[in-house]
Amino acid sequence: MRTNQDRMDSHTMELPRQIVVGEKNINEFAGFLQSLTKPKKVSLISGINVKKILKQKIEKSLKSKKIKFVWHTSKDNQITTLKKIQNDVKKDHSDIIAGIGGGRSIDTAKLIGFNLDIPFVSVPTAASHDGIASPFVSIKSDKPHSIVATAPLGVFVDIDIIKKAPSRLLASGCGDLVANITAVKDWKLGRDKTGEYYGRYSANLAIMSAEIVMEKSSQYAKNGLDARVIVEALISAGVASCIAGSSRPCSGAEHLFSHALDRIAPGKGLHGEKCGLGAIMISKLQGQNWKEIVKTLKNVGAPTTAKQIDLKEEQIIDALMIAQDLRPERYTILKEIDMTERRAKNIAKSTNVT
Numbered sequence: 001m002r003t004n005q006d007r008m009d010s011h012t013m014e015l016p017r018q019i020v021v022g023e024k025n026i027n028e029f030a031g032f033l034q035s036l037t038k039p040k041k042v043s044l045i046s047g048i049n050v051k052k053i054l055k056q057k058i059e060k061s062l063k064s065k066k067i068k069f070v071w072h073t074s075k076d077n078q079i080t081t082l083k084k085i086q087n088d089v090k091k092d093h094s095d096i097i098a099g100i101g102g103g104r105s106i107d108t109a110k111l112i113g114f115n116l117d118i119p120f121v122s123v124p125t126a127a128s129h130d131g132i133a134s135p136f137v138s139i140k141s142d143k144p145h146s147i148v149a150t151a152p153l154g155v156f157v158d159i160d161i162i163k164k165a166p167s168r169l170l171a172s173g174c175g176d177l178v179a180n181i182t183a184v185k186d187w188k189l190g191r192d193k194t195g196e197y198y199g200r201y202s203a204n205l206a207i208m209s210a211e212i213v214m215e216k217s218s219q220y221a222k223n224g225l226d227a228r229v230i231v232e233a234l235i236s237a238g239v240a241s242c243i244a245g246s247s248r249p250c251s252g253a254e255h256l257f258s259h260a261l262d263r264i265a266p267g268k269g270l271h272g273e274k275c276g277l278g279a280i281m282i283s284k285l286q287g288q289n290w291k292e293i294v295k296t297l298k299n300v301g302a303p304t305t306a307k308q309i310d311l312k313e314e315q316i317i318d319a320l321m322i323a324q325d326l327r328p329e330r331y332t333i334l335k336e337i338d339m340t341e342r343r344a345k346n347i348a349k350s351t352n353v354t
């Protein structure tokens, strides 16, 4: 007899072809591109901070391999900004595109690569999110959540750059990772209540990347965060999404809460920080060990209260109340709860988020 777990529509698993995680290896960037597609010209997408830090090194590497380049600046993740950059990239006639930076620059390059059918390479300079190796893109449009584009052809990481990035970014990445605990629980709920496809392998992979951080967090509190482990966990979480064919293993109600905050309080808090706060409250609603999530976030230096990222109690409550409506088709614990103002206030207070 077929169970709900067996039932699924066909889906495509698109995975990165080559992932390099090195240290002080940015000078090998051009060689990495050559090993992928032997490009003559590359379009580089980054923000102003990242460009300032890496311009010289990246240009030196590209010149050494005679690869031409054009820089483009990503300021925000609005669809209008992306379209403008896309028009400029089109004029480059480049044969590869690289997103260099945090989630915004990577997403911008990923979607432009997909739209223009140019191979895309992900060059994270911060371990702040799990979109590094995934096919998903979060661009502000009518949809508050990610859409499918294409998995990077290659992922190139210089851990030394990530170690030197502001520590808040690495802690934020841990928030995006612990979110997998609540996301997978919601995914199981969706399987049980709606018969939706649930991939045990990708679910376990996502859980493992969260658990690695949770198990090591006391050690991190004493000796500092291990950037390489966190990067690998984020890559692995992205690969879990590639295998699942959706962001399901890494995005449940805690992400819906974060997407709601993106609308209610734009610009407040990083993506992973908001997902971490969401994971605290959602794990309590799910009957999971929410205190363990608080402990992990505290140990890695990520926020555990709204105040730490300048959010007000009303904003947390509103976000909890509208979260599920932002993605009604994604079954989460919030479908099973009448999230009244009183209930929202209670969950935020009882977990010390407010």
Ligand SMILES: NC(=O)C1=CN([C@@H]2O[C@H](COP(=O)(O)OP(=O)(O)OC[C@H]3O[C@@H](n4cnc5c(N)ncnc54)[C@H](OP(=O)(O)O)[C@@H]3O)[C@@H](O)[C@H]2O)C=CC1
Pocket (backbone or CB within 6 Å): 046, 047, 048, 049, 050, 051, 053, 077, 101, 102, 103, 104, 105, 107, 125, 126, 128, 129, 130, 131, 132, 134, 136, 137, 138, 139, 146, 161, 162, 164, 165, 166, 169, 172, 176, 270, 271, 272
């Ligand atoms: N596709 C997906 O599945 C996912 C996508 N996202 C998306 O990613 C974005 C969030 O990513 P996040 O990284 O948190 O935020 P940003 O990409 O906005 O980066 C945050 C800041 O960190 C700076 N920065 C990055 N690396 C360094 C460095 N090495 N040294 C100094 N500064 C650095 C950036 O500079 P600069 O301004 O130069 O870029 C930026 O100012 C959101 O748009 C979110 O929606 C999040 C999760 C998953």
Ligand SMILES: O=C(CO)COP(=O)(O)O
Pocket (backbone or CB within 6 Å): 130, 131, 136, 138, 144, 145, 146, 147, 176, 247, 250, 251, 252, 255, 256
């Ligand atoms: O951030 C993500 C996974 O960590 C993407 O999730 P969404 O599909 O909810 O945007």
Ligand SMILES: [Zn+2]
Pocket (backbone or CB within 6 Å): 129, 130, 176, 250, 255, 271, 275
């Ligand atoms: Zn996320």
